Amino acid sequence: MDYQDYYQTLGVGKTATKDQIKKAYRKLARQYHPDVNPNNPEAERKFKEINEANEVLSDDDKRQKYDQLGADWQRYQQAGAGRGSAGGGGFDWSQYAQGGGGSDPFGGADFSDFFGSVFGGMGGSQGGSARPRAGQDYQAELELSLEDAYQGGPRTLTVNGKSLRITIQPGVEDGQAIRLRDQGAPGRNGGPSGSLYITLRIRPAARYSRNGSDLTMDVPISIYTALLGGEHTVETLSGPVKITIKPETQNGTRLRLRGKGFPVYRQPGQFGDLYLRLSLTLPQQLTDQEKTLFRQLADLRK
Structure with a gap:
């Protein structure tokens, strides 16, 4: 089982703030989203890696555990320890291994074996049930002419097979993002749905x-x-x-x-x-x- 460097996946340093992680995730998710790269297996693989990295680094508890594991991972490989047992060098994998697979918040294939082993059973209340988790955010783009941005008005776009009608306010800027609450991925264990962020792209005007x-x-x-x-x-x-x-x-x-x-x-x-x-x-x-x-x-x- 290979170690997953989530910081490298998102292109951020280990001291990155939550805002920096969120910004990096949104940029990459928009770049590799299946809607932007249809029938592209490599982009789909990259998209899943990005979501897995964000799932860990955007959660304080998971990130703390991941950082702790990162420091011990080399000892784990050298020790050759299996699950639930203390191996050479005094490394005890059982303090990290959770069992079970991690699920993709976008409803696709499972996360990596690494994620499932480390975080599969993570979370939960004192009563033992998994705690509510908000759904992942979706990213989309909407192209407008300069005249469209000047006039504003209703627009319709399709995201993940769902048709959405939004109202553009006159005077929007190129690159400006609109947030639609509860239009992202469904939450888990009763958590709220994520948001949809629509980035507006205004075509240059000749005149x-x-x-x-x-x-x-x-x-x-x-x-x-x-x-x-x-x-x-x-x-x-x-x-x-x-x-x-x-x-x-x-x-x-x-x-x-x-x-x-x-x-x-x-x-x-x-x-x-x-x-x-x-x-x-x-x-x-x-x-x-x-x-x-x-x-x-x-x-x-x-």
Whole structure:
């Protein structure tokens, strides 16, 4: 039976905090989740290893026992001790071995023999019954366009074969997670179900760049409008807006449209600003007459 290095599985150090362990677990679970890797046995194996490691390291009692065993494991291997007996070097496996297999909280195949031997019988109240345990959390992703994130509203996604309807609040950020309580794995021994964490992924938009609740977009204008001034219509996420270009506007000039940016998350009626970066477009395929006129203009500017 091989020793399972749970810290290495999650990629954390032995002094990692609970928050660090939880963060590492969620990242890896999202990466190797069966929904993301269908028909991939290697990802499925890795997913089970990650859940087993989290099952131990996220539980104070199991982690304490695991850390104690880790210090004695080398002596156990050297002693060749069997279950329930004291072997060479004074190592007594019976203080660790529990018997019975560990079950996967996601309802899949059993945990490793190592887990079952060490933790299979762990837990329980003074009356001998197993103590309640919360179910594992699930991870999922939902892709949105920038317009979706701007408008918000209901969305439907399927997680582990279950269709869920959620409401997106306007102004959500890329990478933001939504927690749905009791939508994770069922609890054990009467414990509560886990949570479902939905990470929002917002596709980049060709026209806009976003910084919090502010947006920036490039607005091409003709050289004639830049020189002489005039009106120009800009398509914003809230609809078309007519702007006035001052005469002799320089290339790269920035204009600010207050309140025409992105909604401020969970602050209804508040919006960021939209910044317009004016870029001049030069005429092409000039006629002979146009070239003559431009030469005359150039001569006038000498």
